[in-house]
Amino acid sequence: MSKSFVVRMVVWWLLIIYLALDFFVFKGPVKGEIDNMRSDSDELVAAMRAQGMVARVYGKPIYLGQVDRRLDERLWRMDQKRADLPAKQLEMWRKVVLEELIDEELMRIKVRFNQGEYPVAEEKIDQQLAYFKARFASDEEYQQALVAQGIENDEEMRYRIAAQLQQDIYLAEKISDAVAIDDELAIAWFEQNKSELAQPESRRVRHIFIAKLNKDSAVVKQRLEQVLGNIESGQIDFADAAAAVSEDAANKSRGGELGWMHEGRLPEDFAQAVFQLETGQPRLIESSLGWHIAEVVAVNPARQASYDELADEIKSNLADMRRTEAIRQYRANLRAMHPGKVVLFSFDGL
Template sequence: MTLRSGLRSVALLLLGTVPGVIRAQGGASGQIVDRIVAVVGTTPITASQVEEQLALMQSEGQQLPSDSAGRAALRRQILTQMVEDELLVQQAQRDTNLKVTDREVQDQVEQTVQNVRKQFTSGAEFQSQLRAAGFGSEEEWRRWLADNQRRSILRDRLLDELRQKGKLRPIPPSEAQMRTFWEQNRGQQSKRPASVSFRQIVITPKPDSAAKARARQLAESLVVVLRGGADFADVARRFSSDSGSREAGGELGWFRRGRMVKEFEDVAFRMRPGEISGVVETEFGYHVIQVERVQPAEVEARHVLIAPVISAAQLALARRLADSVHDALAGGASFDSLARRYHDPNEPKLADALPASQLPPDYLKAIGKESVPGLKPVIAVAEGTARARFVVLELIRRLPEGEFAFEDVKDRIRDALSQRLAEQHYLDLLRRTTYVDIRL
């Protein structure tokens, strides 16, 4: 096989970074024929780095200007972005609170290497493409990946820290700015996917007190076993009710505040690496948590979830309630009034323009390609699992695939520009205290 832009572009696409070091060779002599097009602090940016980013954009299918003036303008735009990235990385390196461990960098490198290797049919083909991309060995490529991954993590952590400290507050754009952004980027807009809008009342069966007591008792016994030295992954695979993490030994990966329910993250962010928590109760059941690693503003953790068993009687009760709510709506009752009384607050009440491809399987099975607005039959979701529930759904509209209008994406444009303007303001402050010389 051959990749459209070689291993370098594959790695860049996977990492989402711009390379920090690129070599340009001339003829058989292998002499450097590069030139410096910008300096940030004491760090040079070379013309070949800009050219590689240009080639990467082309490999991703972006339409590039065919005229020399347009190409020159695009090169200046790319260089500006590279200068901004370098400013952020240098500021992150000066912040002693921001750390990136060798292990997390190597974990990302290994994942990238594995993903790239899968695209080749043999080791010889992989090595050949490495050489074609300008790397003398796999080790050299790995070092290049590690450098870029470390820079990417540093940059992202700096921006996250600034947001958390309130130093990167969004700056609302004007209507004119949003319109300009829309017009400049219309050609890059993808098609609007087929979508479904609906509102729903979700009836969730509640475990009885006996089931909750049994679940808590099991969770408490697992705390004792785990604190006694049992392997956490083995215990999770055997006992956890969380189908999404059970087979991975309860592994949840890295997460920041706001990703988990409050009760769970309040405990996780207070724990030390290796520590086993007590029983943590959430809407999902009873958790036992082990934090594996800690970084500023994020933790890596495992958990065992013991969900109370929902009895057949409780399921039947919830089904009868869902049927009653459905009949009341069909008879003209107020949706909002019934939702306030019966809807599970942990579930969304409204789905606005949800891509049809993202409909949960049980929803898709129930409403199929239905396009007539109105009340639909009660949907049984996740039957036979600890997350079983019943949905009373009213279809609002269904739209086929088509072109986005400005109003369709106005809110997203506002959010993106607000953040971009805030970052631009911060970058302007960095430019005042950092030597920047652009020569292109």
């Protein structure tokens, strides 16, 4: 053996001995650095928490910015804003959204292993990305949103969009049997709920209206009594009177037509009077808002709708209910398949 070989072997063994002592005896700097690099190290967790991390799924962080962005989208559909929510309600909503994001990340991992089975057209990704960008006033605001969600660039955003679309296809396939609704099931549901599906009486109503607000109610009543007298004597047509007198701007140009109404769609005091009127006999009615000359033009009596009339609606509603439950159950099963891989942190201090 050459002298250089012996030197290399000695150095090699000394290095092995040092590493062994560093790892298992002294817990020295090498072990410390490696521990700090681990995704579950206290130092790394503390650093990521300081950046807003609220959960990890297989070591991948989910940030508060992602949660709030999804929450803002949901509240926007409800005509609400995050800033208007009380603290307890905001925390509740954040937890709900965080659970959704965790389930989606688990689904993303699941789909990734079968990616080739669920192709997504580039055009579809382009469309979704354009829709997302359109929410922002400028490219700078869009880039800030990406940073807040832990997304590095457009390429990663496209990947996430593609993953979400693949998840939708994957999930639809997995729950397709559970949401299938045939006629036998729909008919059974119709028979069980027939009494609740009766069509209530509806009336086609028109009116002439003057509000009482900031007016003498007696004066308003007297004016409409004169108009009603002119209608009954044939001096003026109801539609012409509505156009000339009514303060209901939404329908005065249409002869005062309110259209077909169920009793539950009208203010209670007005509805009680209208649904006692005879067809073609205009009458003066007082409501909490003002005085009306109301006339019932036609009546559709209450009736039991047939299955054929409601079949499509029943099947659609049953499928929606089953789809919601099937997705909930599938996600619960998916979470149970990955114990210990989901780590949650509190929102405190963020």
